[in-house]
Amino acid sequence: MKTVQVRNVIIGEGRPKICVPIVGQTKEEILTEAGSFAEFPIDVVEWRADWYEDVFDTDKVLETAKELNTVLKDTPILFTFRTAKEGGEKAISNEAYQNLNLAVAKSGFVDLIDVEAFTGDKIVTNIISKAHDFNVKVVSSNHDFDKTPEKEELIRRLCKMQELDADIPKIAVMPTCRRDVLMLLDATLEMTESYADRPIITMSMAGTGVISRLAGEAFGSALTFGAATKASAPGQIPVNELKQVLDILHKSL
Numbered sequence: 001m002k003t004v005q006v007r008n009v010i011i012g013e014g015r016p017k018i019c020v021p022i023v024g025q026t027k028e029e030i031l032t033e034a035g036s037f038a039e040f041p042i043d044v045v046e047w048r049a050d051w052y053e054d055v056f057d058t059d060k061v062l063e064t065a066k067e068l069n070t071v072l073k074d075t076p077i078l079f080t081f082r083t084a085k086e087g088g089e090k091a092i093s094n095e096a097y098q099n100l101n102l103a104v105a106k107s108g109f110v111d112l113i114d115v116e117a118f119t120g121d122k123i124v125t126n127i128i129s130k131a132h133d134f135n136v137k138v139v140s141s142n143h144d145f146d147k148t149p150e151k152e153e154l155i156r157r158l159c160k161m162q163e164l165d166a167d168i169p170k171i172a173v174m175p176t177c178r179r180d181v182l183m184l185l186d187a188t189l190e191m192t193e194s195y196a197d198r199p200i201i202t203m204s205m206a207g208t209g210v211i212s213r214l215a216g217e218a219f220g221s222a223l224t225f226g227a228a229t230k231a232s233a234p235g236q237i238p239v240n241e242l243k244q245v246l247d248i249l250h251k252s253l
């Protein structure tokens with residue numbers, strides 16, 4: 001099993017890594033949120049740029065990314081534009097999505113980018129291969145805020161992301177019942193045992209799914225999202241509590 005190293009964080013080894021989203025709308029809010037992170041146990045910071053008011057002005061995005069990088073010092077940054085169709089704040093054309101991700105990847109201010117896997121194979125493989133040229137790792141993602149697909153479908157999507165050469169396939173789904181959470185965990189375990197040659201990230205959202213955000217090390221999810229200030233998805237718990245649970249499980253496993 002390959003691991004993914006970003007700065008001094010190794011994803012896919014030891015306890016699941018903790019990623020905290022920034023959902024500020026203005027540059028000031030974004031930098032203030034980032035400035036408060038030093039006191040928290042955070043491995044990776046996700047900049048949810050779809051919340052940013054100036055996200056369609058690439059010069060401003062790069063300027064903010066640069067300052068964010070300075071404030072966060074050695075903490076790796078995951079740049080994410082979550083599109084409206086996958087639960088994000090704004091809609092974007094495929095062309096603008098590609099241009100934005102490539103400009104940010106090229107800048108050297110971020111370590112990872114999130115690429116929605118079902119944007120179209122051509123565009124996705126293009127972004128991934130260029131990001132790799134810039135030495136930026138790719139989290140390939142898929143979200144279902146309404147339901148949990150069947151286990152075979154969850155595995156199929158994760159395998160597809162791996163085939164597209166994403167460094168870290170990721171899927172976030174909504175449970176409609178407790179058995180949906182078991183299905184997500186089962187798919188995670190089977191993917192890890194039988195198909196994945198790299199770290200994957202899975203989560204079942206909302207309160208019903210919270211166990212999946214805690215039990216990654218038991219079933220094979222390499223990173224988990226927690227909240228420091230404001231959550232970016234239902235079910236994220238405060239990072240200090242998250243870290244305690246991850247450490248307890250890690251000791252036993």
Ligand SMILES: O=C1C[C@@](O)(C(=O)O)C[C@@H](O)[C@@H]1O
Nearest residue numbers: 021080141172205225232233
């Ligand atoms: O894809 C994900 C996962 C997530 O949706 C969650 O459920 O924690 C939170 C998002 O910010 C992130 O981009």
